Amino acid sequence: MNGSTIEKKVLEIKDTSELMIDLAYSSLLYDNKTIAEEVYDLENDIDEKYDQLQREILSEVQKGNLSVDAAIVLMNLSRAGEEIADAAREIADVELRDVELHPIIKLSIRESDEVITKVQVLEQSILCGKNLGDLKLGTDTGMTVIAMRHGNNWLYGPNKKTCIDPHDILFAKGPEDGEKHLIALAKGETNEI
Amino acid sequence: MKKDKHRRNILGRLQRTPKWEKEEFKEIEYEPTPVKDLLTEMKDISELMIDLAYSAILFNSEEIAEEVRFLEVRMDKLNYDIRMMTMMAARSKDDAEQLAGILQIAQAAEKLSNAAGDIVRLMSKKQEPILPKILRQADERLFRTKISEKSAACGQQIGNLRVESETGMRIIGIRRENCWIYNPQSNNMLLANDMLIVRGTDDGFKELNDFLMGKQQVLE
Numbered sequence: 375m376n377g378s379t380i381e382k383k384v385l386e387i388k389d390t391s392e393l394m395i396d397l398a399y400s401s402l403l404y405d406n407k408t409i410a411e412e413v414y415d416l417e418n419d420i421d422e423k424y425d426q427l428q429r430e431i432l433s434e435v436q437k438g439n440l441s442v443d444a445a446i447v448l449m450n451l452s453r454a455g456e457e458i459a460d461a462a463r464e465i466a467d468v469e470l471r472d473v474e475l476h477p478i479i480k481l482s483i484r485e486s487d488e489v490i491t492k493v494q495v496l497e498q499s500i501l502c503g504k505n506l507g508d509l510k511l512g513t514d515t516g517m518t519v520i521a522m523r524h525g526n527n528w529l530y531g532p533n534k535k536t537c538i539d540p541h542d543i544l545f546a547k548g549p550e551d552g553e554k555h556l557i558a559l560a561k562g563e564t565n566e567i
Numbered sequence: 568m569k570k571d572k573h574r575r576n577i578l579g580r581l582q583r584t585p586k587w588e589k590e591e592f593k594e595i596e597y598e599p600t601p602v603k604d605l606l607t608e609m610k611d612i613s614e615l616m617i618d619l620a621y622s623a624i625l626f627n628s629e630e631i632a633e634e635v636r637f638l639e640v641r642m643d644k645l646n647y648d649i650r651m652m653t654m655m656a657a658r659s660k661d662d663a664e665q666l667a668g669i670l671q672i673a674q675a676a677e678k679l680s681n682a683a684g685d686i687v688r689l690m691s692k693k694q695e696p697i698l699p700k701i702l703r704q705a706d707e708r709l710f711r712t713k714i715s716e717k718s719a720a721c722g723q724q725i726g727n728l729r730v731e732s733e734t735g736m737r738i739i740g741i742r743r744e745n746c747w748i749y750n751p752q753s754n755n756m757l758l759a760n761d762m763l764i765v766r767g768t769d770d771g772f773k774e775l776n777d778f779l780m781g782k783q784q785v786l787e
Contacts, residue, residue, distance in 0.1 A: 375591055379699065381697070381701050381704070382704075385701055385704055385705055388701075388705060389705060389706050392617070392707075395614070395679070398675075399610070402672075443573050443695055444695055444697045447689055447695045447697055447698055448697065448701075450685065450686075450688070450689050451686070451689065451698070451701070453684045453685070454682045454683075454686045457678060457679075457681065457685065458617065458679060458682050460678065461676070461678040461679045461682065462592075462675070463674040464671060464674065464675035464678065465671075465672055465674075465675045467671060468668040468672060471668070473664045473665060473667075473668060473669060474665065475665070476665035476666060476668055478602050478603045478606065478669060479606070479668065479669060479672065481603050482602075482603045482604075482606035482610065483607075483610065485603070485607045486607050486610050487611050487738075487750065488613075488614070489572055489729055502614040510770060512735040512767070512768055512771065513734060513735045513767075513768060513770045513771040513774065514733070514735070515735070516731040516732035516733070516734070516735045516737075517732075517735075518707075518735070535613035548732070548735070549729075549731040549732050549737075550730065551732045552731065552732035555732060564738055566760055
């Protein structure tokens with residue numbers, strides 16, 4: 375175990391926890407229990423990683439590979455990520471209770487600065503058969519894909535290599551005008567990315 | 568944009584260093600505000616705070632840290648407001664069940680703001696080099712840049728430039744002389760010599776930066 379693997383793990387907690395917040399709000403917006411359950415699973419995963427990480431950081435300090443100051447920073451940074459993940463789980467929790475969601479919840483998520491959108495990719499769309507790395511949707515439409523549904527399978531936090539197939543359902547977040555652009559692309563109404 | 572009209576002027580305002588200490592123990596007073604507006608503001612502020620907190624430690628900026636502390640106090644106040652409003656709205660058992668969900672989300676937003684507060688506490692006079700090193704490896708990174716006088720962005724509104732939908736870069740804050748605009752809205756203008764803190768990918772930043780340096784005349 376060296377320093378850079380520890381850094382990677384801290385970063386993983388940071389990135390995953392932020393994705394979880396987006397997923398948690400998406401689960402409420404689309405009344406989607408599958409996404410909410412994924413947030414729960416990710417949270418368990420983060421708890422485990424966080425416990426492991428604490429041990430690893432301390433053992434690196436013991437071996438003299440890591441300074442006390444650096445260790446404190448790493449511990450606190452990962453704890454903040456863990457807290458963010460907890461908050462995401464609390465949000466997803468609302469979706470998993472057997473209570474109808476108050477309409478205000480969806481409205482306030484919709485009115486927020488960053489919107490979350492869901493769109494199905496049609497066969498005639500230019501997005502079909504391309505992977506997210508080549509498409510650069512984030513840079514060109516401002517929309518970041520946070521989850522995808524492919525048939526009965528779900529993919530959370532897709533990466534550059536993820537390929538979009540016809541009929542995939544994309545969940546993405548970004549600015550309002552980016553949303554229209556993404557929907558037009560997915561429906562094949564425009565080919566201009 | 569329509570939604571900007573409803574927004575109270577906490578976000579996207581030009582301001583000097585916030586006075587969070589003054590805000591802290593302000594009296595709690597019942598003030599009718601739609602729960603929807605409160606919840607939206609809490610969601611927006613909590614997300615902004617996380618970005619600001621990481622920016623503060625990445626750029627070692629005491630001013631941004633101060634804004635995080637100010638927003639933390641603001642969140643506490645909003646949390647009181649939303650509790651009062653939901654209590655007033657409950658008329659039946661069904662109402663109570665549904666409104667409990669709203670309070671749960673508000674509570675989570677407040678938890679996020681506390682996490683942001685914890686992140687800024689990592690700041691110290693001597694910055695630990697491991698911090699920027701880690702944050703620079705994240706998927707979505709934070710960048711800082713200055714608008715050149717030559718840029719076509721000068722005097723334009725953020726919404727008209729479509730900064731985020733053209734580049735994927737989200738403007739977290741603008742520093743103008745001694746003032747800041749945090750979470751600028753679509754009607755906020757960009758001016759020459761503004762310093763921006765933005766969040767997004769390397770590719771998006773390159774594109775935006777070329778435009779702000781005046782190397783590119785249009786964003787596309």
